[in-house]
Amino acid sequence: MLHTKKIGFIGTGVMGSSIVKHLLNANYDVSVYTRTKSKAQELIELGAKWAETPNEAAKENDIIFTMVGFPSDVEEVYIGENGILQSAKQGAVVVDLTTSEPTLAMKIFDLAKQKGISSIDAPVSGGDVGAKNGTLSIMVGGEKTVFDDLLPILQIFGENIVYQGEAGSGQHTKMCNQLLIATNMIGVCESISYALNAGLDIEKVLQSISAGAAGSWSLSNLGPRMIKGDLEPGFYLKHFLKDMKIAIEEAEKMNLNLPGVKLSIDLYNTLLEKGYGDKGTQSLIKYYID
Incomplete structure (x- = not known):
């Protein structure tokens, strides 16, 4: 039996498609839109309705999710000439x-409120694995009453779901998340590079260090991919670079110096110039052992 609330979902990429599958499996009526229809074909075959435009995906639906690439895409989808609002x-x-940008989340919140629409910023973490398993961490900003009503739906594809505060708070929290990943990824790559150059058995090294104080999600989940040469994206390098640039811009507004993430941006820019933009964040290993 279908739920009474209808959902529109815009952006069915690596993570978005898995989220839509969870919503369909939970018997929600879901309309989807993505720029390339063929990428949504599997979802359509599973029961999702195809929308020709973002407007169509939004019209008459009770909840509209978006998961696009860059802040410019968010702005176009929400407040462009034919935007959701x-x-x-x-x-x-x-x-x-x-x-996306915390300031943009706040702008969308204000514009939506003027039209009698509720807006939530809810960036996620967990990559392709978390999306597939329905265990994403979701950081939420907006009105608490709206969050409370939305929580049962977020729990369909998320596990660690925390209300952070007013509009923009979810995006600020995601920046904290990305800053940790950025500097940790450098450590993971340098550790693996060191082990390989020392002639160690890298599988045994990971077995020893993953369970101790040096353990991290990136080491356990992306370390093995690095070793296998698997650079396919759980999260695109170009999108991660975008996130770090947002973090630096926000930090500058707070007069906060973040040398670690500045180094990470330099390293990832080098890889972007070499054509790794559509590969995963673990491609940073190529800076060290290519």
Whole structure:
């Protein structure tokens, strides 16, 4: 039996497609839109309805999720000439799962409120594995009452779901997350590079260090991919670089110096110039052992 609330979902990429599958499996009526229809074909075959435009995905739906690439995409999808806020009905809830600018999240919140629409910024962490397993961490900003109503749906594809505060708070929290990943990824790559150059059995090294104080999600999940040469994206390098640049811009507004993430940006820019933008964040290993 289908739920009464209808959902629109815009952006069915690596993570978005898995989230839509969870919503379909939970018997929600879901309309999807993505720029390339063929990428949504599997979802359509599973029961999702195809929307020709973002407007169509938003119109008449109760909850509209977005998961697109860059802040410019978020702005276009929400407040462009044919944006969601032009077609979403009063009383609808829009939920941006994209990692984007906190200031943009606040702008969308204010514009939505003027139209009688509730807006939530809810960036996620956990990559392709978390999306597939329904165990994403979700960081939420917006009105608490709206979050409380939305929570049962977020729990369909998320596990660690925390309300962070007013609009933009979810995005600020995601910046904290990305800063940790950025500097930790350097450590993971340098550790693996050191082990290989020392002639160690890298599998045994990972067995020893993953369970101790040096353990991390990146080491356990992306370390093995690095060793196998698997650079396929759980999260695109170009999107991660975008996130770090947002973090630096926000830090500068707070007069906060972050040398670690500045180094990470330099390293990832080098890889972007070499054509790794559509590969995963673990491609950083190529800086050390290519």
